[in-house]
Amino acid sequence: MTPKIPPIYHLADEVIRARQHGTALVALESTVITHGLPQPENLALARNMENAVRKQGATPATIAILDDKIHVGLAESDLERLAAAEDALKISLRDFATALLQHKLGGTTVAGTMFAAHQTGIRVFATGGIGGVHRESRLDISTDLKALAEIPMIVVCAGAKSILDLPATLEYLETMGVPVVGYGTDTFPEFFSPPGKLPVSVRLDSPAEIVRFAESHWALGMKSAVLVCQPVPAADALPAEEVIPAEEQASREAIEQGIGGQKLTPFLLGRVKELTGGKSMQANLALLKNNAALAGKIAVEMSKKTQKMA
Ligand code: PSU
Numbered sequence: 001m002t003p004k005i006p007p008i009y010h011l012a013d014e015v016i017r018a019r020q021h022g023t024a025l026v027a028l029e030s031t032v033i034t035h036g037l038p039q040p041e042n043l044a045l046a047r048n049m050e051n052a053v054r055k056q057g058a059t060p061a062t063i064a065i066l067d068d069k070i071h072v073g074l075a076e077s078d079l080e081r082l083a084a085a086e087d088a089l090k091i092s093l094r095d096f097a098t099a100l101l102q103h104k105l106g107g108t109t110v111a112g113t114m115f116a117a118h119q120t121g122i123r124v125f126a127t128g129g130i131g132g133v134h135r136e137s138r139l140d141i142s143t144d145l146k147a148l149a150e151i152p153m154i155v156v157c158a159g160a161k162s163i164l165d166l167p168a169t170l171e172y173l174e175t176m177g178v179p180v181v182g183y184g185t186d187t188f189p190e191f192f193s194p195p196g197k198l199p200v201s202v203r204l205d206s207p208a209e210i211v212r213f214a215e216s217h218w219a220l221g222m223k224s225a226v227l228v229c230q231p232v233p234a235a236d237a238l239p240a241e242e243v244i245p246a247e248e249q250a251s252r253e254a255i256e257q258g259i260g261g262q263k264l265t266p267f268l269l270g271r272v273k274e275l276t277g278g279k280s281m282q283a284n285l286a287l288l289k290n291n292a293a294l295a296g297k298i299a300v301e302m303s304k305k306t307q308k309m310a
């Protein structure tokens, strides 16, 4: 059964086929292309993430706004346009109508991607790090957390950056009933760095276990996402002692320069990259690819069950 898709969506042919046959699909975000990484790394990364999903036997569906439609699955030329765009909007839940009305290109955040993926029946999504509660302002809480509370899908990430207030971010997720799964770890991965001391809500060690867990969560009637957190590959990890001073400096500069709202995350990422001499970006690229591969495995595992039921 393939539910009807609202007409504002444009699905790539391979996404349509995967839906028809019930084969594995993985949603990918595009803010990382339009706002998260510089050129030319952004385009290379977008292709690498798609390839990592394909290698597992799943179909990638990168989501973005182009030509007045929400695209699910992008052509190579679409990826190129997004990667080169200077005036693309960052699309969280409040921003879809703005981009459509103003005929702008848009890179979808974790929240934006989850929304569009859910509307088009995709249940697995890979990203780098989720947004969270910022340290700079008590009310700057990413819409990603609201989306995780309300949209039932598996989101694979490398935790969140320690630029954020991580204890507050985890408290928020707990309040909202979002399971935080440590993939092969008992503590919450901190993006560029190895997992620190904050506990996850459950540790799971295989894609099959993750699928069983998520199905049980939803079978109970829960409506939230299941957040799967995978540590950055050890070889690419940056020690916390190296990252934290850079993040603290970036955070101070943001306050001094009055940078807030949607601009804050890109500003912090850019400064941390400069202050670590580019090492943070290497870690970022490695973890993104690694998360796409795990999401591919999870989606394949999930589709085996769907196909058995059909
Ligand atoms: N973390 C990163 N790179 C990114 C983002 C987060 O390391 O590009 C993006 C994601 O798309 C995430 C968004 O959903 O930033 C969160 O932004 P905000 O805090 O404004 O909600």
Ligand code: MN
Binding pocket: 140, 141, 142, 143, 261, 262
């Ligand atoms: Mn914010």
